[in-house]
Each structure stands twice: as C-alpha cells, then as structure tokens.
Amino acid sequence: MRNLSTNAAPGRIHAWLRRPAFATALVLGVLGLPVMLPGLLGDYALEVGFRLLVLLSLAEAWNLLAGYGGMVSLGTASFFGVGGYVLIGLMNVAGLPVLPSLLIAALSGSVLAVLMAPAVFRLRGLYFTVGTLAFSEALRLFMVNSNDFGGASGWIAAQDPPDGQTLYAWAWMLCACTAGVFSLYLGSRLAVTLKAVRDDETAAAQVGVNTFLVKLLAFMTAGALMAAAGGLQAVKLGAIEPYGMFGMSWSIAVLSIVLIGGMGWKGGALLGTSFIVALGEWLADYPNAHLAITGVILMVVIRYAPQGLAGLLNGAACRRFGEGADEPVARAPGIHGKAARPGSPGRK
C-alpha cells in the first residue's frame, strides 16, 4: 500500500533529513541553542526544557530496550531511583562534584542491570514486563521502609542545586550522550544480533548468538542511561525520597512517550516526548486530567496508530514524496501490529 511511484522525485531536503546522523545533529543543535546562548530562555522555559531533555534521554534508553530489544520493561523507575540515590549518596558522603558522580551513577545502573538479568531474562514476553514491574515496586517498598537509605524522608543533598542554565546544559549533555550511544549502537553488530534475538530468541540461539549476552548489553546500556537521568533529576531536586524517585510515574511516562511517539522508530522518542511535554504544559493546571488524557491517547494510539506518531508521519511523508517505505530502523513485532512482510521495499 505504499506509494511506489518513482515518478515523483524525492525532495532533496527530505532525503538529507532522513540521513540519521544529520537529523540527530540538527535536533541536538536546536535543543542546544539555549546552552550556547545563555539568557535565550527564561527560567520557566529552562525548567520545561530540562524536563524535556531528561524525559527524552529516558525515552531513548527505553526505546533501545523495548523497541529495538523487544524487552518491554515497566521497571524504569528502579534504574532512575538507583541513579538518584547513588548520586546524592556520593555527593553527601564523598563530597564528589556532580559530573564524576553522574558517571558513577550511570555505572550503578549497569550494575543493577547485571544483578537483575539472571532473574528477569528467564521470563519471556508479558512475564518479563510483570517481573520488571514487581521488581520496581519491591525496590520502592524496600527504600521506603529501610532507614539506611533515609526511609520515607529520603536524603537532602549536601550541595545546593545549580541554576537552571547549568542544569539545562547538563541535561543537554546527557541527551547528546544518549544520542551518541544510540548512533554507535545502530552502526554496530549488536544492532543486528539484538534484532535477531528480539524477533525470535530461540532461532537466534540456534544460529549461535549468545542471546543472554546480547540482551544483557542492551539492558546495561539502557540501565546506565536511565540511572544517569535519575542522578540528574536528583541534582535538580536537591532532596530525594523514594516515592518520587522510585515511583511508577517515571515508568508510566516513558512507556507512554515511546508508545505514542512510535516504538522502535528512531524519531519516536523525540516526537513522543515533545507531545507529552506539550500536553503536560497545556494541562498544567489539571494534573489529573493530563494523566487521564494521556491514558486515553495511549489507548487510541494502540488501536488506531500502533506505529505511533513517527509511523504516522512517515506514512504521510511517503504518500507526499512517493518514496519507498522507510521502515523503522528496527520494528518490534507485537505492539506494531502484524510484523512486516519480508520483501517490502525500502527495507534497511
């Protein structure tokens, strides 16, 4: 059903836009303008920007895990929270400055992934999702109850949070890192093997792929990025407690973003994040309505546009410019509806 007409010459700009590296650089450049021109954005806009960048990093990491890796996790909050607590812990106990602490926080995310992997990787499909949810909630309950980590009161950061401009700059760096990691990943062999594992783990194992290792690498990468995001959020808050850091709201936000944006699509995270943040701002005075509407939109997207906004835009672009389908760089069976038939044109 894609328009295969080759009579309409593809727009040159459009072709450029579709080169992944260029598009990424362009987006990062635009998002990075406030970093290069301090004072461009006011306080509140910097706030919103920070939130967007943190959510974007989280969403990209989750997209890697779920969209490209087929591991739909509801446990984002566990990594996010661990990153936050590790960072504040380092800041308070060891007096480390923020940037090295962020690196260590990212590392802690990977460690958590390694610890979780043996248990959760035994679960397939839906049970993996439930397992990550259970783990996340268990961790939250533990943190709430355990006095060693501040219990319900949490911790207060020893260093004051820096100003909005600095926070935005750091968030932008995190985002750039995430984009860099993503690009690295897409060009690597890991992308191919992970796709194979995602599509059919048993078959991949039979062909000799070390499925555990492949999944673990993806899990560790995503975990590190999520933990770094959590660390950054902790720096911004200046005080953390388990309900906010380990709460399900992060897992829900990230899932909504990627599903609405387009799971497994390269631009999915960006589209989803922009949409969700814009929606949040529009409904800022009605937080319950905001979340309820997000849920409804999610249901609508799953039913009518399982490819998300990215899929819709891509389809529209195809119809407009008449090129072969640019399928998502990776497409997971499942949420997207029927898996694509092999032999469709424009396949990467």
Added chain:
Amino acid sequence: MNRHFFNLRKLLSCTCVSFGMSLAAIAPAADAEEIVIGASLPLSGPLAGFGRDQQWGYQAAIDDANKRGGVTIDGKKYSYRLVVRDDKTDPSVTASNTETLISKDRALVMLGSCTPALVNAGALVAERRKVPMVTGCNPLGAFRSVRKWTYVWDIFFDEAELAEAPFRMLKELNIDTDKSVALLHDNGPDGKVVGGTLWPRLAQAGGYAVKQKAEFPVDNMQFTAIVSELRTKRPQIVLVDATAPQAISLRKQMAAAGYQPKVLVMEKGAESEQFARAAGALSDGVMVGAYWDPSFAYPGAQELARRFERDTGIAVSQHIADSNAAASVLIDAIGAAQSLDRERINRAISRTDKAYVVGPVKFDETNTSKLPIALSQWQGGKAVIIWPRRVATGTYLQPK
C-alpha cells in the same frame, strides 16, 4: 495505510496547535497591578484536611489585606492574589509546584505547605531562588535540621515540646497508670524524630516501661501486627505519630481487636476534624498536641474561628491560625518594606515583632518563631484543651 490514518496536513496542524497552546501556556500570567503570593498545598492525599484549612487561612488574610486597600508602593496601588497549586501530599510535586509558582505564575513571595517533608521540599526551592517564604505547619526541629535558612521563615512549635507534652500532662493532671507505654510512629521526618528519638528518651527519663515500639511507612494502612501486639501486651499508654488516614485506621483496628488503652495520644493524625468525623465515637478521649484554640487570648482568635465555621460549616481547625498568621506576616513585611524587592521584603520579615492570631511572632537567628504547646482532647466531636491548666477549656476524659 489503513483508513483511520490522519493525513499529513491534519497532523501538522494538530502539532502546531498543540505547540502553540503549550507556548501560550508557558507565557506568564500575572497582572502588573497585582502582587502574587504563591502556595503549594496538599489539597488531596492523606494531608488533604490540613491543606484545605491552610488554604482558607491564607485566603482570609489576603482577602482582609485587599479589603484594607491592598498596599501602595511608590504611589502605585497593588492588590494581593493568592495562587495555590495542589501538591497531592507528594514532596516532589511540592518542589515542582514551587518552581512553577515562582517562574510561571510570577509569585513574588511564597507561603509554605504542611508537614516537614512537603514544607522543606518547597522551602529548598524558594531558598535557592531567593524568594522569601513564610510557613507554618513545620515543627522547628525538622525545619532547622535541613540547613541554615536565609529566605524561609517558620512559625510553629518545637517537636521537643510536643514530645514532652503527654508526659508533663500525665504528671501534672495526676493521671493514674501503670506507666506501660507503646510508641507507634510513621517514618516520615517528624514521625521519626518525635516517635523514634524523643519519646523513647522521655519515657526512659520518666520511668516508663516501653512495652512496644513500631515504625511504619507514611502510606501504610495495615496495622495487623501492631494491633495484635497491642492487644497482647496491653500497654495502658499509647503514643502515636501518624497521618490522619493512618490514625483513623489504627483507632478502628484497635477497637475491632477489642483493645482500649487508658491514655491515647495521636499526634498529627488526630488534629483535624476529619479524624473526629471518620472515627465517630471512637475519637472520644483521643489526645493531640495543640498550638492554638479559639479560646486563646490572641488578637482575632475568636473571630477567625467563627468566620471559618460560617464559611465552611465545619468545626474549626488550628491550622487556620498559623496559616493566617504566616500570610499576615508576609503582607505586613511587604507593607513595611514599601518595595517589591525580595531582599528588602526578606529583611522586613526578619524584623517582625507583633502579636498575630496564632500568638506573638518574632523570629530568632534560626529564622524560627516558636509557638507554645497545649494538649487537646476530642470529646463528643469537639476539641477541648485539657492541658496546661491555665488555658484549659475542659477536663480530661478517660477514653471508654
């Protein structure tokens, strides 16, 4: 694509509209002739009762100020506007609300939320942004322990006095018990200090035998193990520090287990009328620390209470007093500073020395102004002050 597909134009216009709307939403919304006072309050969640009372107290002070003509600074007349955001009893929401109130709603000064976790979360933001904030509903010890404050000011009682109150009352009113005590508290900042540190120390010093100690998270509603132990050990004195839903649940579960202590104190949770309403007859005899009662001889106390009952139709809560006073302190400071400069307003706050509806307010070098503690007891759905004797409005009732 299938027939449910949006065409590109529609999609683009949707995107434009939503971005446009969000940009419009980001645009600040303050009137040049207004002074915006911001407050993040728990209007829903376990502390909803406190939040609603505080909102009333804040709004009453602001309405009064506006009725007096607002304030005139440099020949220009300003009226006050209170902007409240619901933080749903979630400290991270308090923090983000405070940011929003300062950046988006253009609040000049801030008023605080309730209970240490929420107040401190918002206060940290205000302090960082150098926005003067006056708050009540935050025990002074918990407030002081966070940091050395410059821009945030607290009018409330000290936990140390609150923790002492039941012990002093038992002694002064000569209440006869076998001195066996159970200490149950939530693991929030105030619960841990009062229940975890101060009460055990005071119990030991007073020669009380601590038969049972238990700690539970702020959102925990199951008290089976605790109640089971209470029923077995039967301490005659039970001291509890927990939120209202927990206090209600615990009181009911104790009754369901057939256990009735001789002395029952439920700090924080039994404060508001919500407790008396929800627990019904079970609330009789339950004591709670009180820092204000309409009968206290402070300016405007009786009138404020009557006004509240007229406006809302529910029994008065002490939170209207510290909130009303906090807002009044802010307003007076703005008037005294004769300026919209936050530094000058902050300095004016530090010079406060006046009797407000909640009592005399004067800040010390830790930015705190202490309110003395009394004990009130629910009797027939009404809060009666039973200790100290000089301000008591009723006598101690043994719980049935």
Added chain:
Amino acid sequence: METLHIAANSLVSGLLLGGVLALAALGLSIVLGVMGLVNLAHGEFVVAGGYLMLFVLQPFDIDPMLAFPLIAAIMAAIALALQRTLLRPLAGGPPESSMMTMFALSIVLQNLYLTLFQADTRSIQLPSSAQSVEVGPVSFGMIYLVGFLISVLVIFAAHCLITSTQFGRDLRASAADPEAAEIVGVDVERVRGWTLALGAACAALGGVLAGAIFGFTPISGPAYLLNAFAIVVLGGLGNVFGTLVGGVVLGVLQSVGGVAFGDGYRDLVGLLVLLIILGLCPQGLMGRKHA
C-alpha cells in the same frame, strides 16, 4: 508466651485475610487463564469495588448483603462494555497490544478516581467492622472472619459456574483451544467478554472486603495487582481452588513478614514471593500455552 500469642493471632488473621486476597486475585487468574490477557487494570477493578460500595451504599442506605450482588452486577456490566469497546477490536493482534491497552486503562481509571473522589483514603464500614472475635487464646477482628467466609462463598460459586454450567464449559473450551472452540460453535469473543465480566465482578467484591479491612486510595490498584500476581503464581493459572490456597499462603506469609519486620513490609513480602517464584520457574507454575 507473649510472642506465641502474637504469632498465633497473626497466623489466624493472615489465614483469614488470605481468603479476601484470594477473592481479589481470582479475577486475574481466570482472565489470564482463559483469555491469555495480563489484565494490568485488575487492581483498578478491585478498587472500583470499594468506590462502588461507598457510593452505592452511602446515599441509598442499602443493606450490605444486598449491595454485594448489586456491585457484582454493575462491575460485570462495565467489564463487558470495556471488553467490547477496547479489547475485541484488538482480537486478532498480538497480546502486547491488549496488555498495554489495559495498562493505559489503569492510568485512566486511577486518574478518574482521583478526579471524582480525591486522593483521600477511604474505608468501608460494614456491621462487623468494629467487632472482635475471641477463640480461646486467639483473637481477631470479626471483619476478617466475615471477609473470609464471603470470599470462600464467592470462590466456590465461581468454581461451580466454571465446572457445571454451559458457560463454564464454553469458557474452558475457549481457554484450551480457541480455534477448536470456534469450530464447535462457541462464540469465543462473547465468552471472553463474560470472562472479563466474571473476573471484574470477583475483583470488585474482593475490593469491598479489602476496603473494609484496610481502607484504600485511588492509587491502591498496583498493590492489589501485584499481590494478585503473587497469588496466581502460587496457586496456578486459572485454577480456582488453587487461587484460594495461594491466597491463604500469601496471607500467612504476609503476616509473618509483618510481625518479623514491621507492617510496612507486608506488601514487600508478597512481591518477593512473586519474584522468587517467577525467577525459579518462569514457565513451571504457569505451564500452559501462551504467546
């Protein structure tokens, strides 16, 4: 001696509580077993029962005994409608879509509750709420006993429904082999609708009892969901009496955890049980066809 007393009390209340937990979990078990649907909105169905009771009972002063069937009926109707509008269109597709749709539904429901009922903690007053029962050295709240009895009754009724009626036969056929069932003339989609209805009704009744014992808030759902999962893996998918056994076991384990570590750790015990069992035998206890 005191400790023994406390232990005995806890064990008994844990056992009785387990009955209520089992009822709250039954819906999840049946739906997962028959429809292969991980109903992530299950917790919200449980909470719905609590809210229905509060707003059906309070304004109209209906006798609690009458209210129970009424709530079951209302919840069943709602679930039927949900299945028809949300799940049926996704029928041919992959199971993740349905699961995510139910997840989205849970978000919508939670916020609907928040908007309609505020975040205040609610509890349900039943006649037996404030009474206690003493059997020798052991004592517990009457509401625990009542809850247990009602739960066992409803579970038994569900069991009879599934084993002895035509609907039950259709249900089991659809679970075992949907395609074969279609061929034999069973309207599988209709059966699925009624399965969700049955599951939701059980969940709602469990919610009423749990709401009477503990109290609930608009966001109590996930805790019920995860407890239900623990019970399902303990008792076996789609196995009605297994769910009862699983519930009792979890109830006792939770009580032990509560006494040993503190009441705040009860839910954590349930989650640990779930994680351990999932980790040890991810297919084992489930052992059935699934995607």
